[in-house]
Amino acid sequence: MAVALAHQQGLRQGFALRLSVSLLALPAAELEAHLAALAAANPLLVLARPRAGRWSGQGASDRLEAMAAEAQPSLIAHVMQELHGLLARDGPEARLVLALIGELEPTGWLGRAPGEIARELGESAETAEAVLRKVQRMASPAGLFARSLGECLALQLEEEGALDPQMRAVLGNLGELETGGPRALARRAGIGEEVLAACLARLRRLDPKPGARFQDDPVPMRPPDAVVALGPEGPELAFGQEAQPRVRVAALPPGPRSPEMAAALKEARAVCQALELRQGALREVIAALVSMQKDYFRDGRAALRPLRLADIAAATGFHASTVSRVLNGFLIEGPQGIVAARDLLCGAVSKSGSGCSSARVGARIAEILRREDPAAPVSDTRLAELLAAEGIEVSRRMAARYRARSGFASAASRRLRA
Template sequence: MKSRTRISVTQTQRMALTTGLATSIRILRADAAGLSRYLEEAAAENPQILLTRPQVQDWIPRWKSAFAWDAERPEQEAAGPSLIAHVLGLIESLRLNPQEARIAMVLAEALEPSGWLGRPPAAIAGQLGVTVAAVDGILDRLQKQAEPTGLFARNLADCLRLQAEEAGQLDKPMRALLDRLDLLAKGEIDRIAREAGLEPSDLRQAFGRLRSYDPKPGAGFEPFAAPVREPDLIAEKGQAGWIISLNRSALPSVSVAEGRAKGRAEARALIKMIEGRNATLLSVGQDILTRQEAALEEGLGALVPMTMADVAQSLGLHESTISRVVAGTAVDTPRGTWWLRTLFTKAVHEGGPAAGALRDRLARLVAEEDPDHPLSDEALAVALAEGGAPIARRTVAKYRAMLNLPPAHRRKRRA
């Protein structure tokens, strides 16, 4: 029997992460500071990209109605700990010896706002005069105990690997993607498949799971402390309600140089991506704060249940797009500067109040308690239930730990 060569024509659909799509995703995910750095790098490579930088000034958060609140202090409305407070609580819970605690504290100081380490373990070991193995050992313990998963990651690949491990999804296709994130960013799925000896379809399924992970687990902390940098959005109340606008002083304006030199097409494409990013950011921010209008009016105790899926369905966007937009995005309000991600909060139970609102009320109850007779978790549960929010004692203990509040016996004032 002779073999014959056949030519056939078939039509298939495949997902490819092109360079343009990867750039668009990067711009969409970037906050104002990150986007500014990216634009400066792009302008350095392409002289057709012209940047007009805003006047540099220190950002002072807006407290327009602060003086009308009498003794109420908006900074007391925080419903969650800062990143450093959260990490210090984690270090305390590990019960380390003095030398281990010293290493852990330097690791905590090296954390970036994203939740990643800003310095390699070898540099930290050199600073402390200890072995790299000693630093790696403490780092491994912190990574295993940290919540959310991904804190103390060495880099993006390490952050995603930790989350894949926790989800039980660190299989061979996922490892292949994490080992080749540079190729994945270019959309070279087929090349990764050839190098790893895997099927492209398996890699695409793994990529779908990979997109659900949080690349910046530290971005949800320090929700109500004013960021060092300027916020991305500004919320102001007008006659027709709350209006969200871009903070133009946080971003340089981009234009295309005159003439017919090479690079003009890339410059115009970049401007189009930025305009798309700004439009998406505005629509997402407007939808979020419209849903949380009561929190803008009354404080974080008035937060209502809201998920990313709710916003995505309302705007006709994918949930992953909402996650990318709100990662590290801050909004300036008359009650302080908030991170958008922290305004997402689920209901304690179906039809019940938002967990974020309960945490805010819990923080207020502890702040107002008698230091000589602090409230137990059971008493706090009863007090919260009086506001129409039945809550179990174990849930109160969980929220108290999230707020970095010690138990009653440790809050009691010592004579």
């Protein structure tokens, strides 16, 4: 009898644990639908829906557009699903995969070198490179997790079986196209101009930003999950209680219960407990995130500090995978507007110790280029020099990457337009 009771208790605990993990993995926008499905299958689980109407104030066309946008998954949700097999194994490989996902930028490119990620996790650079290569081959569309434009295009050509030596030579010397034009690129790649023209025509059909096709958190489609206001002592965080779904266990009359009803009661209680655990983890993680990025809510994106999943995990005591799940699809409204919680994560641009975030570098470059003389546009080399004078050490190549991400063409292209 004791063995049987222990077995039943183990099953109940296992169910509660699996339930807690599944609720944590859900984006806030999908939580209500999942709870509704659980309530429909369990007569003792009552779902209290949010009081505020989700579609209030919107016309029929707005609703259709919103529903279409919600059908498109976010980039993070997409790759988490595609790499589920690697994440489910646990161990060093799973931790590296999760860390790589955490460094994905909206373009689909990797924001930091895998060697840096590996050092933080106590793994070798060789192991990180091997895991990255596996992730690049598994994730679709091809080009996700690339570290540069050349690698992004190479991954797509590799999938098509079109990465021949001539194309490799072109991709390896793309910088020549900006500085010297097609002829210089043809000479450096060791190919004829006609062959180069064919290669460039094929490259133009590829997608340089494969992550941009995914929906980043549908900001206009639903109210935010939390609101941040500036108080006398800094950001003040309030969670949207009215918009959060709640569950309760239905009252039962006293007396004996059938085995089916007893099982339904235990499961209903487990759902309530799992939701409570989710809300507790969510509050701690979001509070830590807002506190660490308090300057952002006062001064904007340029004030974002370098922040990773591991930093929040260390501050809250939760595993990095739990932090990642909590941030998935969570929206915060503040003085700068509505922002996805994941967008407040930001890698450092260098190992110089300056503590400068990639968001700050992008904002500073955009500011410099908006003020430039159109007849004498600032080159990438000059951008790197100007940033260095401010204590921000980046290479010319990195300056070019941040310039492109900020929506500015090369200096040669900007000069032509002027």
